Amino acid sequence: xxxxxxxxxxxxxxxxxxxxxxxxxxxxxxxxxxxxxxxxxxxxxxxxxxxxxxxxxxxxxxxxxxxxxxxxxxxxxxxxxxxxxxxxxxxxxxxxxxxxxxxxxxxxxxxxxxxxxxxxxxxxxxxxxxxxxxxxxxxxxxxxxxxxxxxxxxxxxxxxxxxxxxxxxxxxxxxxxxxxxxxxxxxxxxxxxxxxxxxxxxxxxxxxxxxxxxxxxxxxxxxxxxxxxxxxxxxxxxxxxxxxxxxxxxxxxxxxxxxxxxxxxxxxxxxxxxxxxxxxxxxxxxxxxxxxxxxxxxxxxxxxxxxxxxxxxxxxxxxxxxxxxxxxxxxxxxxxxxxxxxxxxxxxxxxxxxxxxxxxxxxxxxxxxxxxxxxxxxxxxxxxxxxxxxxxxxxxxxxxxxxxxxxxxxxxxxxxxxxxxxxxxxxxxxxxxxxxxxxxxxxxxxxxxxxxxxxxxxxxxxxxxxxxxxxxxxxxxxxxxxxxxxxxxxxxxx
Numbered sequence: 349x350x351x352x353x354x355x356x357x358x359x360x361x362x363x364x365x366x367x368x369x370x371x372x373x374x375x376x377x378x379x380x381x382x383x384x385x386x387x388x389x390x391x392x393x394x395x396x397x398x399x400x401x402x403x404x405x406x407x408x409x410x411x412x413x414x415x416x417x418x419x420x421x422x423x424x425x426x427x428x429x430x431x432x433x434x435x436x437x438x439x440x441x442x443x444x445x446x447x448x449x450x451x452x453x454x455x456x457x458x459x460x461x462x463x464x465x466x467x468x469x470x471x472x473x474x475x476x477x478x479x480x481x482x483x484x485x486x487x488x489x490x491x492x493x494x495x496x497x498x499x500x501x502x503x504x505x506x507x508x509x510x511x512x513x514x515x516x517x518x519x520x521x522x523x524x525x526x527x528x529x530x531x532x533x534x535x536x537x538x539x540x541x542x543x544x545x546x547x548x549x550x551x552x553x554x555x556x557x558x559x560x561x562x563x564x565x566x567x568x569x570x571x572x573x574x575x576x577x578x579x580x581x582x583x584x585x586x587x588x589x590x591x592x593x594x595x596x597x598x599x600x601x602x603x604x605x606x607x608x609x610x611x612x613x614x615x616x617x618x619x620x621x622x623x624x625x626x627x628x629x630x631x632x633x634x635x636x637x638x639x640x641x642x643x644x645x646x647x648x649x650x651x652x653x654x655x656x657x658x659x660x661x662x663x664x665x666x667x668x669x670x671x672x673x674x675x676x677x678x679x680x681x682x683x684x685x686x687x688x689x690x691x692x693x694x695x696x697x698x699x700x701x702x703x704x705x706x707x708x709x710x711x712x713x714x715x716x717x718x719x720x721x722x723x724x725x726x727x728x729x730x731x732x733x734x735x736x737x738x739x740x741x742x743x744x745x746x747x748x749x750x751x752x753x754x755x756x757x758x759x760x761x762x763x764x765x766x767x768x769x770x771x772x773x774x775x776x777x778x779x780x781x782x783x784x785x786x787x788x789x790x791x792x793x794x795x796x797x798x799x800x801x802x803x804x805x806x807x808x809x810x811x812x813x814x815x816x817x818x819x820x821x822x823x824x825x826x827x828x829x830x831x832x833x834x835x836x837x838x839x840x841x842x
Contacts, residue, residue: 353378354376354419356375359398360408361394363406369391369398374395380549381535383543386552388770389742391556396534416501420494424505424768425685426490427687435476435477436489440462441454443496444458458470458474461493482634487509502532506538512631512632535547538769593623596759597657597678602619603615603617607651614637618811623790624789627806629795630793630808631808643680661674663678675755676706680761685745693735696719699750707754724750724780725749748765749777759789759792760792807820
């Protein structure tokens with residue numbers, strides 16, 4: 349039919365004798381959304397990339413893929429579409445230049461695209477490199493690229509991942525605007541609420557095969573009930589707010605900035621504590637400073653002042669100046685898991701390496717522990733022995749957590765690690781984090797998902813524009829939220 353802007357017919361993609369896709373067929377129509385659902389590793393991203401003409405290295409491909417014009421792409425890991433050496437404005441300017449016009453006109457189109465992608469300070473964003481943006485901001489810069497391109501079909505891979513509730517609603521509204529303008533949308537997502545809002549058709553994948561397809565209102569089931577707090581074995585910490593003794597991790601007067609020290613801080617002086625056996629959920633809008641805070645604690649962001657200590661001993665600003673035990677004791681699990689792996693080395697080798705380097709284990713012992721830990725996250729040995737491009741985003745996220753756990757950390761910094769995962773994978777990760785807490789470790793959990801916070805956190809810290817605006821025990825803060833950002837996360841006061 350004339351309104352079809354993309355079609356996939358009997359697509360099969362095989363790598364090293366393993367079928368990643370086996371006979372997948374679907375259509376995307378102008379002004380309509382086709383949602384592609386399935387667990388991590390089911391082939392969603394492989395199908396989406398096929399619309400861009402991209403396939404895994406060494407793949408044998410059969411079947412047909414046809415697209416009307418050029419497809420736009422919003423990847424699950426936005427850093428994959430951004431050049432780390434170039435400012436965001438330069439990347440967007442290149443796209444605007446294709447449509448012609450004077451410099452002022454092009455700059456105006458870039459500004460409009462950033463505003464449409466829910467970035468309210470475009471003049472600030474265009475001056476920043478990707479690493480100076482939060483994961484949510486990076487994702488919206490990529491969405492602005494798609495808007496500028498005017499592509500007739502857009503592949504959106506987990507576009508609501510890692511966004512705060514307000515920004516998530518705005519991004520969904522912008523995707524709806526794309527549909528209203530006549531673009532076709534292929535939505536790859538685990539966010540069933542987003543699928544319910546946008547999708548006209550649904551295709552369900554499992555192990556690279558289509559297992560069901562049809563109208564969205566017939567295939568989607570109602571959202572599940574909130575997840576209860578994760579059960580912890582005996583030894584769980586007591587009252588919210590800590591024991592009152594020496595904290596495991598103490599932060600005092602931390603201030604951070606991106607450029608010169610005289611520039612506007614991205615984190616204003618804040619203090620917090622994290623006790624052994626407790627989980628602190630850090631909430632806030634995208635760009636509020638949550639990831640910058642975690643990077644400072646991990647020694648990955650050097651431009652900060654204040655004091656950070658682990659078990660009473662000061663932590664140096666940078667990784668190179670920290671002792672080996674401190675490197676093992678504070679581990680960071682990144683939101684962009686794919687960017688944290690070397691694409692050319694097997695995942696198993698990279699997961700085991702930390703235990704060898706930081707805990708002095710033999711290679712054989714570390715690999716044995718790595719395989720066992722990976723299996724508990726749902727990553728089987730055959731998958732673990734592949735290189736990162738052979739794993740889905742969700743599989744790499746679970747592998748990243750396993751890599752951190754192998755060093756036996758005292759403090760685990762988790763940046764949106766349940767975003768973009770299917771429910772089974774989320775449950776497995778929640779159980780592992782609960783075990784870390786039960787063993788006396790501490791978790792700083794960056795999340796936009798109130799259900800994840802409710803399942804794990806003892807305490808909450810809310811950031812807005814780089815400032816700590818509300819904090820306290822989870823039960824108290826969620827029941828009587830005071831700040832607008834907190835109310836937007838947990839709902840209005842009763």
